[in-house]
Amino acid sequence: MAEIKHERYQDTLLYRIRHSTAHIMAEAVLERFPGANIAIGPAIEDGFYYDFDLPRQITAEDLPEIEKRMREIIRGKHPFVRREVSADEARKIFANQSFKLELIDGLEKGGFDEDGNPITEKPIISTYTSDTFVDLCRGPHVETTGQINPDAIKLMSIAGAYWRGDEKRPMLTRIYGTAWNTPQELEEYLWKLEEAKKRDHRKLGKDLGLFYFSDDVGPGLPLFTPKGEMLRHLMESYVRDVQTRYGFQHVWTGHLVKEDLYKRSGHYDNYKDAMFPPMVDENITFRLKPMNCPSHMTLYKEMGRHSYRELPLRFAEFATLYRYEKTGELNGLTRVRSLTQDDCHTFCTPEQIEQEFSLDLQVIKEVLERYRFTNYRVRLSLRGQGGKYVKDDVRWGQAEAALRSALQANNVDYFEAEGEAAFYGPKADFMANDVLGREWQLSTIQVDFIQPARLGLTYIGEDNLEHTPVVLHRAVTGTTERFLGVIIEHFAGAFPVWLAPVQAMVIPIADRHVAYAAEVAGKLKSAGLRVEVDDRGERMNAKIRDAQNQKIPYMLVVGDKEAQGGEVALRLRSGENPGPMPLGDFLARANKEIVEGV
Structure with missing residues (x-):
């Protein structure tokens, strides 16, 4: 144990x-x-x-x-x-x-x-x-x-x-x-x-030109610039690629759901205060979607009869959700009203819970390590006194036993916390420490015996009888917005090279070097790097200082010598000055550091 x-x-x-x-x-x-x-x-x-x-x-x-x-x-x-x-x-x-x-x-x-x-x-x-x-x-x-x-x-x-x-x-x-x-x-x-x-993501987000909030749009609704959207794209693409490699299939289930589905799943009774007001059309009441699980379970059901041979079936979705958070509780990107969740739901048999938990654990470990969160602990979140939980002691007992068994089988150290469970089941929450030692809840794995039964999900077992599948809910980074806020502070805006919206800034010393700067940028872009040219009429040192303030990993200064020799003079945002090198050598260095997550 x-x-x-x-x-x-x-x-x-x-x-x-x-x-x-x-x-x-x-x-x-x-x-x-x-x-x-x-x-x-x-x-x-x-x-x-x-x-x-x-x-x-x-x-x-x-x-x-x-x-x-x-x-x-x-x-x-x-x-x-x-x-x-x-x-x-x-x-x-x-x-x-x-x-x-x-x-x-x-x-x-x-x-x-x-x-x-x-x-x-x-x-x-x-x-x-x-x-x-x-x-x-x-x-x-x-x-x-x-x-x-x-x-x-x-x-x-x-x-x-x-x-x-x-x-x-x-x-x-x-x-x-x-x-x-x-x-x-x-x-x-x-x-x-x-x-x-100094690391406050709200300040850095504005200083780096990543996102804004506007009274014209409304509180808790972030607006992302091209650089901010590039970050979102890189983050989501990375997780998508990892999930695909581990056998998850990506789906899409839209923004609106009939309110009745949430009443049947149990979300309405336990979550209605966090839902935006209803919208009624032709006697049908809709809600902006605050969570994905009922939609994914409905998709599973609509796809027809399922055999135990099909399971596990793993659905993943980067879905924009809407939660009616109180204005006083909004906090930059870490508490918003529109959020994009990297939500996954695995439909499996009870016997497959342990293997699927292990798979989810591998995904979480790989992703957290890529973001340099290596120090984390696991909280086993259980029911607590006075909370809004579905009353089904038998299924709660099954879920808690299954989750404990999966944690223990994977030699995961954990601590228990009453009152932190989801209303439908216990969960394992991954609490990671950033570089300042602050603890954030980033990832979660939940075991759910209750919602699949409420929504009538079935599969045909090896005994040729109908059974109810178990659903594992899993989020790796939680929501794109909140995770972005966390990593802005974690890295102080100096993102690893693979994640930086702009990886290199080419800085021509004088106007006559702009053509060569454009040539360098073109070659690097063709090799897959995100590169810009600072062709403003500012002094070279001012351009370097601005690039450092924008926390761009590489500054490539080019003048007469570099143009003649096909080189670039490399400077780093840390202040280091490796000096002139062939363009090919710089590209090899950059690719190596991208792979290594530097």
């Missing part, structure tokens, strides 16, 4: 440090803003926050003084003391804190267990006290503030947040901070934040 490696963040010292620092920040804020109303202050990834209803507006100028006071509190080495209290006692402690009183009422009413059944026993209510601050909290915390390094904390920003995430509730002030074990870790984190700003 494969070893399951997963350390729960809540169980780590760093989590306790951050949770405790949130309390310390709240104490410092209350001292600076007497009469403030406190809400909640959890630890989050890379830090913490606390929400307040403040008597006056806080500004960035307040943060240094709050941070200074936090360090003083930390140096006091105050213990965190836990105490269990009754609901009535808790109300007395927080008599002037309306948000805490609301939380206490909710705790007193209890909740639900993992199966959705009401909990009859009231949960334990506890408080934590440190120095002068008391908070309603279940922990965990450090033993004393002395376990927190005062030089490894920093307040980061101020934002607004609705109470309980409800836009109809009060708007609160949220203060974000970060805390680490050592000052060195803090310094590294702050460097990564600055580096991430």
